[in-house]
Amino acid sequence: MPFNLPIFLTWLRIVAIPLLITVYFLPAAWLTVEERNLAATVIFIAAAITDWADGYLARRLNQTSAFGAFLDPVADKLMVAAALIVLVQLGRTDAIIASIIIGREITISALREWMAKIGASKSVAVSMLGKIKTTAQMVAIPMLLFQSPLAGVDMQQAGSLLMWVAALLTLWSMGYYLRMAWPEIARRSKKIDEGY
Structure with missing residues (x-):
């Protein structure tokens, strides 16, 4: 399995998925609703930026690979699916x-x-x-x-x-x-x- 900066960024996007979900399951004393919302928003936006960055860097650094081409859309779809499920759970969509x-x-x-x-x-x-x-x-x-x-x-x-x-x-x-x-x-x- 190849490993380079674009693939590392893609893995970071996958790691962000449980972080996004966990934000809403932390004890109420730790974060207010507004703080949870802000944290989840920052995590999702950061993940979206890595989606752009990994593709750009793969082309720029000539580090494209079959594994990266497979993993990138998988990470995108998992992140979107997780966020949508959270939003349904919260009654926001x-x-x-x-x-x-x-x-x-x-x-x-x-x-x-x-x-x-x-x-x-x-x-x-x-x-x-x-x-x-x-x-x-x-x-x-x-x-x-x-x-x-x-x-x-x-x-x-x-x-x-x-x-x-x-x-x-x-x-x-x-x-x-x-x-x-x-x-x-x-x-x-x-x-x-x-x-x-």
Whole structure:
């Protein structure tokens, strides 16, 4: 297993997951609700920064690797899933939103793995729509973790609205990827039906 600075940053993102969750299970005497929210927000934003940094450094330092390419999206999806589950537990987002986003990530990850296995991974390469969806949820999640008004903005209300936008973009992007993969899926299904 290779180990370099980009991969180290990716591992830090994975380590941040239990830290984010633990913040909300510490004894009440240790942290106020506002302090918990701030700590969780800082942890999530720091993790999001490492997501950008590890990709940038891997390219800049010529330290890209197959293991890093595998681990990076896994770390991203685990971090987002953990944050969404925490937000559902706290009553700050709807379970349906978490289910849509997590379900989409599982579906598209499985689709990409299958498409790579049959040599058609370019059909489901990351699109601009997927990047916009990711940006929306990566902004909405810290807003909902922080929750308190900031600079006159109701973070709970704004974050909730943006999370619904992220959920709609999630469904749209899933439809896009499935549509791109459909010709290959149909072709393979036809071969199976014909007994090849």
